[in-house]
Amino acid sequence: MSTNMEARKAYAEFEEKVKRTVFLDNLSHKVTPAVIKMALGQFANVVNVEFIPNYTIPYDIPQCALVEMENQEKANGIITEMTNFPFMIGGMPRPVRARPAKAEMFSDRPAPPDRKIEVRWVDPSDPDFEVAKKLKEMVQRHKAETLALVKLQLDEEEKLAKQQSEMLKSNVKKYEMIETIMQDKTASSLARHYGINLADE
Template structure:
């Protein structure tokens, strides 16, 4: 059985002898009424100052101390000497019902904040494949021809152990400007400082924002499961699925980076070859070799 230990600070005193051992919240939620507290007789005089931060209890702590002293006297009379622990059943006034009511009817300001966030997502675009040297001023200047840039947020690479290009979220003044930028960069190259850049643009999604608010009608609950719990295998399978998907994602990123490196080397070789050809042609024209060859073969070589 899983048990929860209250530390000495939550009990309201500095004694090293007082140990409060309360059953897990799962057991409390099952009964909805009672839980058991096991107390050492040596700590019973200090129970009058005990505080339980998560639940209200009945009888009060002073009654607990009195019952502890009586139990200690009975225990001493039966066994002569020594000490033993005793247990008391306490009434629980759990706030879970009120919490569920609040979750069912979230505050109106939470709904309004989430709706404002959805409007922000609609007027935000996601720029990918940016150079690491790109700054906020450069992006604002390049996108200024499409509209007013309200906010520029660079997305750091915290999960992929490879030098991937930079990405950013750019919030525009309205949704129309954001759609116009996406359509323009889909059809034409992104011009930055007079040079075309291989930048991709697409509408932003909710998952791209690190500061996104929680859903008003949803609350994530975390709990520990024992090996005997039916959900233990489910949790293990989810962990393995996450690791497998993460490994596949990293392998795909590495494959794409290798392909880009191969294309870059091929284009570099083609560029260098074309440069050498034009350099040789220019050298022939400057040295007059082309003119001598034209006279020798009886050809007319125009200057244009």
């Protein structure tokens, strides 16, 4: 098989992988691949979870992930499910968005066959030089804005994590109290008095 044919086959396989992959955005920095597999595994088999690094901030907290499902139909089903219902983590809904993945999102994507990529230096006298300069300034500004938003989100995440922990402890205490009452003889007396069969409850 020629090199060109191998490249075409590799790119065709990559395109199929893209079709069966879901892009998850706005994830909590506390989310792990195991959490995603557990959440989505109830709908379909999760083949692979790959986090997308955020190089615009000095923190190792990826907020996006590429989740490869077993086929395109399952991937589309996940997107529909997450559009209609909230993504739950620790019993609390999260504002996670699910969209079809795109080829540009994959760091290991192969080069498209028969497509030449032009790379050139831009001279200061070139009209594109000013455009490139403005783009660079815009990227720097965007980087500063992103960093400020991430710091705010980290604070919000800590508050939410504390709230979830307190709520979980409160629910455990309630269930323990109910369990104690159910085992107490007083509960049996009250049940007989009101005609309630605790065994059926």
